[in-house]
Amino acid sequence: MTELQDQLINHGYVTSRVLVPRQDLHTQTLKLVMIPGNIRHIRYTPDSGKYIQRITPFPAREGKLLDLRDIEQGLENLQRFPTVQAEMNIVPAAQPGESDIVLDWRQSRHWRVATYLDDTGTKSTDRYQGGLTFFLDNPLALSDLFYLSGGRDIHASAGKGSQNDTLYYSLPFGYWMASVTASHYDYVQTIAGLNQAIQYRGKSQNLAVQLSRVLHRNADQKTLLNGEIYRRASRNFIDNTEIDVQRRETAGWKLGLSHHHTIGNATLDTRVTYQQGMRWFGAQPAPEEYRN
16 A cells, blocks of 8 residues: 555655545455545645746646646746746645645745857857847746847957847747747958958848647656747848858758656756748759759
């Protein structure tokens, strides 16, 4: 019986119980009874913040079997921002086998600003790069995230430099996560020519829609399935004349599987991805494809 109880706990059913009812010794059969641990109510403490909905980020549901993995996933969704603190308690209810999940959720503010300065740029467009990112945490009360990021060169002289902008939004719903990313990148560099300097510049745009699903999780492991549909476009110019053979308009999809495993004080992360190009959203073959 202890082994059965341990199995329930290991699978996340921490409020379900295995009991031994009154036995009839004449049958020579041991009978066990399992009392399922169900969720009666999911509620917030009186001191919790009011700007949050539990329906989308929290996979556990009232009246369903209490699974600790559902609660862990919900807490992960609720406290995915540094501006949020979330705690959970399981409180016994009046009826045997029933429990209430009591959440304490607090958000200090709804926005953040982050800056960066590094030397990851190239010599041709300026080595030193800087940028600013503005975050909106939980803007729709769905534990969602929005951010706008912009960066550029710091000390570039005339004739060289780079600039990038990124727009991102993500929304969790239970074990799922949906996100959209749009980005734009421009650069310019000047190359010494035979008689005069030649300006070489380019620009690219990227749009991606991602959807991921937690397939399995326990105390030490988590496995995710990731899918993405994308579109990319890039163009390059020499002295304002486009280089047609370098124009790219591509689209496609990706499918990946990732696994995170905690082993003592160490972690193991693995990922495998398959990518397939498609003629979607106006995607065009590259010029070299016409020659093959």
